[in-house]
Amino acid sequence: MSLPEWAPDGVDVTVPNAARVYDYGLGGYHNFAVDREFAEQLISAWPGILQVAHTNRAFLGRVVRRLAAQGVRQFLDIGSGIPTRGNVHEVVQAIDPEARVVYVDIDDVAVSHGQAILAGNAHAAAIGGDLRTPARIIGHERVRALLDFEQPVAVLLVAVLHFLSDEDDPPALVRELTAALAPGSFVAVSHFTAVEDLGQEHEQVTKLYGRTPTTVRTRTPEQVAAILAGLDLIEPGIVPITSWHPDPDDPAENEQRSVLGAVAKKP
Ligand SMILES: C[S@@+](CC[C@H](N)C(=O)[O-])C[C@H]1O[C@@H](n2cnc3c(N)ncnc32)[C@H](O)[C@@H]1O
Numbered sequence: 001m002s003l004p005e006w007a008p009d010g011v012d013v014t015v016p017n018a019a020r021v022y023d024y025g026l027g028g029y030h031n032f033a034v035d036r037e038f039a040e041q042l043i044s045a046w047p048g049i050l051q052v053a054h055t056n057r058a059f060l061g062r063v064v065r066r067l068a069a070q071g072v073r074q075f076l077d078i079g080s081g082i083p084t085r086g087n088v089h090e091v092v093q094a095i096d097p098e099a100r101v102v103y104v105d106i107d108d109v110a111v112s113h114g115q116a117i118l119a120g121n122a123h124a125a126a127i128g129g130d131l132r133t134p135a136r137i138i139g140h141e142r143v144r145a146l147l148d149f150e151q152p153v154a155v156l157l158v159a160v161l162h163f164l165s166d167e168d169d170p171p172a173l174v175r176e177l178t179a180a181l182a183p184g185s186f187v188a189v190s191h192f193t194a195v196e197d198l199g200q201e202h203e204q205v206t207k208l209y210g211r212t213p214t215t216v217r218t219r220t221p222e223q224v225a226a227i228l229a230g231l232d233l234i235e236p237g238i239v240p241i242t243s244w245h246p247d248p249d250d251p252a253e254n255e256q257r258s259v260l261g262a263v264a265k266k267p
Contacts, residue, residue: 003209006030006109006112006113006116006182007032007079007109008108008109008111008112009010009106009205011109013032013034015034015037015212015213016034016035016037016039016212016217017035017107017109017212017213017214018107018163018212018214019081019082019105019106019107019109020032020059020082020107020109021035021042021109021110022037022053022081022082023035023081023082023084024036024058024062024243025039025042025043025049025050025053026053026054026084026085027084028082028084030082030109030113032134034193036112038208038212039155039188039251040227041208042205043050045118045204045205045208046198046201046202046204046205048121048198048201048258049201049205051254051256052101052258052259054261055183055241055242055254056158056159056190056241057084057085057086058241058247059158059186059190059241059242059244059259059261060086060088060156060158060188060190061086061091061180062157062245062246062247063158063188063244063261063263064088064091064154064156064259065067065091065095066263067154067186067188067263068091068092068095068096068099068186069095070124071125071152071207072152072153072154072172072186072196073092073098073099073100074099074100074101074146074147074148074151074152074153074154074171075088075092075099075101075102075154076102076104076137076143076147076153076154076155076156077083077101077102077103077104077156077158078104078105078129078131078137078155078156078157078160079104079105079106079116079131079157079158079159079160079161079163080103080104080105080110080126080156081105081107081110081127081159082107082109082113082114083093083103083110083113083117083133084088087117087122087221088103088156089101089118089123091124091125093121093124096241098123100123100124101123101124101125101146101149102125102126102127102142102143102146103118103124103126103127103130104126104127104129104130104137104143105126105127105129106129106130107123108125108128111126111127111128113126114126117169119259120224123146124146124193125142125143125145125146127140127142127143131157131160131161131164131173132164132173134173134176134177134238135176138177138180138213140158140162144160147183148260149180149181149183150182151182152181152182152183152185152186153179153181153182153185153186154185154186154187154188155177155181155187155188156188156203157174157187157189157190157250158188158189158246158259159190159191159192159259161189161191161219162191162192162216162217162218162219163214163216165215165217166217170227171226171227171229171252174187174228175229175230176228178231178266180267182187182266183266184265184266185266186234186264186265186266187228187231187264187266188259188261188263188264189227189228189236189260189262190220190241190259190260190261190262191219191220191227191259191260191261192216192217192222192258192259193219193221193224193257193258193259194218194220194255195257195258198257199235201220204260206218211227218224219260221238224238224260224262225238228262228264230263231264231266232266232267233262233263233264233266234263234264234267235244237262237263239257239261239262239263240255240256240257240258240260240261241256241259241260241261242254242255242256243255244261244262244263
C-alpha cells in the first residue's frame, strides 16, 4: 500500500491508533483504513461516542479560552492529537500573537502533521513525547526554548490520561509535571468515566481498545481528584465536561456524562 504524502516514514498502518481514530471521529482525514474500520466498530458499539469526541474538543476550547482570558500565555498540550479545528495555538494566538504553545504526542502522524501546520510559527512547536516520561518532555530543547518555567504554564491533559494504566501511576506523573511549574500554573484534564446506564456500551468500547496498543479505562471522580492532588481545583471542580463553564452561545450541547473535566491551579 502506498502511503499518503502526509504520512511519516515507518508509520504502522496495520494497527488502529488512538490519535487517528479520534481524528476520524472528528471528521479529519489523517487516518488509515484500519483506523476507520476500528472507529466504525466503536461507533456501532456505542453510537454516542462521536458526540463524546466533539464535546471533548469543545471542552478543550473553553478551557483554553478561559485560561487565556485570565492571562495565561504558555500552553503545554500533552496528548494533543492530530491538529484539527480549534487548535490551542489558533485560540490563544488570536488573543495574543506572542502566546507560546508546545504540542506533545506519542503518535508520529500527530507530530509530523503538527510540525507541518506550525512551520513558520515562531511561537509554537510540535514534538514527539510520552506522558509516561514527563522529565523528557519538560527537559526537551524545544519546550525549554519556547516555555519559560518561571512563569505560569497551562498543562493540558485532555482525553489522554485514560490511555494510561494504574501501573503507569498517573498521580505520580502529574506530580512530576507540576513540580516543574511556577505557582499560578494550571493543569486541565478530561477523563473517561463510568456511567451506570451506559455500562454495556463502555464495556464494549474498552474491550475493543483492549485489542490495540492503547488500552482505555474509566476512572471515578475520586481517582481524577487523586491525579490532581496538591493542586487547587477551580470552579466548578470535577464535573461532566458539558457542565464545565458551558458556552451560553451553544446551549444545545447535550449533557455528556461519560467524560469528566477539571482545571486545577498550582498554589
Ligand atoms: C483522544 S486524543 C485527544 C486529543 C486532544 N487532546 C483532544 O482532547 O482533542 C488522545 C491523544 O493522546 C495521545 N496519547 C496516548 N497516549 C499517550 C502518551 N502516553 N503520551 C503522549 N500522548 C499520548 C494519542 O496519540 C492521541 O493523539
